[in-house]
Amino acid sequence: MAFFKGVKRRAQALVLPAMFFALCGYFAHHATHGTRGLIARDTRNAEIAMARIVLAEAETERDAMERKVAGLRAEHLDRDMLEERARALLNVVAKDEIIVPYAPNRRLF
Template sequence: MAFLRGVKRRAQALVLPTIFFALCGYFAHHAIHGTRGLIARDTRNAEISAARIVLAEAEAERDAMERKVAGLRAEHLDRDMLEERARALLNVVAKDEIIVPYAPNRRLF
């Protein structure tokens, strides 16, 4: 009987620390692996970095297009730019012009 009381007393003494360590383990696991944990944060930061690179490329492409279009605006029309663009779109050349072919991967436009 005394043996069972000792076992019961030890079991009661271990219940609270066991629950505490289980809760600590639960929160530690979710702090690392949860939807807002450390691993998710690293993944999100990598996605943000990749998106910033794509954004920079898109902005550079937009700026290049804006520079090309700026030469074709009515306020300051660049005749050479207009003629070059029209010839490229219409595939027309004059009789006295020399044609320099480009490789397929090296297009002007």
């Protein structure tokens, strides 16, 4: 009987630390694998890096378009740019020009 009392006393002494370690393990698992954990943070950082690359490409394309539009504005009209755009839109060439065909999926600008 004294043996079982000793076992019971030791079991009761281990219950609180076991619950504490289980609770710590629960929070450690969610700090690593949860929706706001370390792995999710790395995934978000990778997505942010990809979005910044896409943003830089879009800004580069926008700047190129703004330069083209600036050449066609009335206060600063570039005659070469105007002639180039008019020929492209009207599909007209001069007699002394050479035409270089491009594939439909290749962009010139």
